[in-house]
Amino acid sequence: MLKVDGLCVAAGELPLVSDVSFTVGSGERVGLIGESGSGKSLTASAVFGLLPDDVTAAGSVRLDGVAEDLVGASENLLSRLRGSRLAMVFQEPMTALNPSMRVVDQVAEARLIHRTAGDRAAAHRDALRLLEQVRLRDVAELGNAYPHQLSGGQRQRVLLAIALANDPDVLICDEPTTALDVTVQAQLLDLIVKGVKERDASLLFITHDLAVVATVCERVLVMYGGRIVESGLVAEVLTSPKHRYTKGLLDASDLESVDERGRLHAIAGAVPAAGQFPSGCVFRNRCPRADDRCRVQPPWFGEPTAGHACWHPVGGDE
């Protein structure tokens, strides 16, 4: 459904995302995980053609049924796709709603923009139905509320309702549950999966939370330093990671295991600033297993949909 090929995003000379390729099949749910600053959100913005003014994208992004490449496509075409075939749920429910508009009107607007509703009254009815679908309680009352009168979880439901308003083919969620507490998070994840399944839509779920990926997604892409370093089925990647970075992430999130000094595992160092990543393998300055060979960019080992880019995969050549 969505095919990203050799996507590069750069701010001037500074590369931010390099050679990212992946596909999201029809009805498939794919997770994109990585630390802050690994280029996850930029990848999503590039798919939407919503990069900041001074940031440029190269490569190719294809959507089924659209002849043109979305990278470099006209604003006209992109704005017709956004919100109709492509939809996005943002991270910050507190700021992603217009504070001076009633929420039901904001949902109705999504129907009106793409003329999927007949008239204003129909759009309003659709909006109430959508808000009911995302289980907003007292839709009649809360629909007429302004965003500041809703809780974070309620606002995120409204954002989901807006995203699902026109039955998109691809839904991109950019850390939609990061700002929510755990119980609300679980409810919202259920709603997202349900909404996507009902519409047979594809889902690209961006997060840094491995547990969320495990509950929501079928396949996962691991991103680091603007590159995809490993991909595969969730069950396989999360149980037997190949790339040293994925292994590091999993060790770090395992609260049962500790090192010999009784401390939780952590990946050494911090994510470098953009442009400060080492040449060759992007992870080699933090990797316990790095050697001279890692000065050369590792090729992709394995299938396009299940493989890794590491010279010394876990359980490999040790």
Place this chain on the structure above:
Amino acid sequence: MRNLVIGAVLVGLIVLAALISFLWTPFDPTQVDAALRLQGPSGAHWLGTDRFGRDLVSQLMVGARTTLYVGVVAVGVAAVIGTPLGVFAAAGPRWLGEIVLRANDIMLAFPALLLAIMFGAAFGASTLTAMVAIGIATVPSFARLARGSALQVLNTEYVLAARSAGRTGLAISVRHVLPNIAGLIIVQCSVSFGIAVLAEAALSYLGLGTQPPTPSWGRMLQESQELLAVQPRLLIVPGVAIALAVLGFTLLGDGLRDRFDPRLEGHRAQG
């Protein structure tokens, strides 16, 4: 909150006086009576009469109309031209925004009074010319404010969200930017109203604004200026009226700003 109340009360008094003047004034404000000239305050003439024997209270009441009329038109011109210009400068193409900004700077550097004198010379001195000139001179302050706050709104995530839902250009400005900067624009209107009132008084005082016989507070000052030493009352009355009007609109603007300014957002309860 106190500013808002005091401002609202002062402005309310002026509006009330202007409204009542349509139905009733103690005397005809333009009626000249040589027998009654320069009378002090009395039961019949509460604030006395001027050098032509006209009743001061009646003149003040009808003059309030002029004041409000001037304020509404001048601020209307400034807001209606300045706000879209500013939003456009923020949302439109960068080079166009630059042109608007530079033109704005030139306007700011140009003395408003000079503009009014030019307008008076070109189109004849009248209340309308004065108002339009004041309005045009006030455009830059609106454009500046609108551009600044529109830029802020355009950088918010809800505008990004609107774009990601397929909204484009003009629709974003109209549906998302304008409603969210409206509060600040209203504040600016109130503050500009005070400035416009003062400007009209100054222009009328110079003979470039309201023409006789229409009563105007500025002209009341002008007509009595030689009598400052003998009858200071004739200048104090319209002077105080002008001062209270400016004070009222400025306080109202300040009070509204306290409620609307996003920089003070933290002080308000957030649901």
